[in-house]
Amino acid sequence: MLDALQLPVVDLSSPDRFSTANSIRQACTDHGFFYLVNHGVDEELIHKVLEQSSNFFTFPIEEKMKLVKKNHRGYTSLYAEKLDTSLSTKGDSKESFYVGPPEDGLNQWPSEEDLPSWRSTMETYYQKVLSAATKLLSLIALSLKLDEDFFRKVGALNEPFASLRLLHYPGDLDSYSEGIYGASAHSDYGLITLLVTDGVPGLQICRDRSKQPRVWEDVPSMKGAFIVNIGDTMERWTNCLFRSTLHRVLLPRQERYSVAFFMNPSKDCVVECLESCCSDACPPRFPPIKYIDYLEERLRVTYGV
């Protein structure tokens, strides 16, 4: 059964940081999902990114394949990914384009001639969302009873391995009968994800993955707000205090676009149970791990490489 869900709303610009940190803690322990408002990223820019994303995906497949994903950057085609590896289907019905940190020169871009201002739009958006995510991480640190600059101090923000992912779900009605999803059930790998959508429904969360049958609840978009969720790296860092909630995207009835920003720590940052999240009664559940080792293992399982 599908129920309507009321997710908490967090205001990034509120002057009362301690009360905001408390609402974040509540949201992350209860749902692992919340809306983020007053995040400082203009609606106009978000609109432009969605528009430019659709301009790219309308290109013929041969053109898009010229930018096929290398070094976690570029194009992934329809069905290339199956987030729920237990499914026997051909893959998820979505195509995507990854943009990584601009500094290392590994990003791939469509030509300026084909898509004027595409690169600058994506780079601007990347920086703006990175800045919102960094601010949010200091509130998350406060919510975990740590110093506001905890994530900077442990090196997570030296060269954050963040990733912008443009997503296009074509609304492929023929696949309905085949049990295909836009994005099958998964949790995100990183620290936090900041998502915007074009308003077409489809995103659902399952708050208790151990309960059978699973209960899926719709997460509607909120105009101007990011939908934020906790990823597995943050769950691991907090010894499962913060929840990396299972989610999926149904095959939309109409075409759907979304843009996810995966905020991840620097590659060399060691993710080790926080002192404020363990005790004698609740010892660390995971050994320390370098972020890059963790990520590569997760990508190997998802993409079979």
Ligand SMILES: O=C(O)CCC(=O)C(=O)O
């Ligand atoms: O498109 C969406 O609404 C969600 C996408 C998602 O969960 C992901 O890319 O990890």
Ligand SMILES: [Fe+2]
């Ligand atoms: Fe996700």
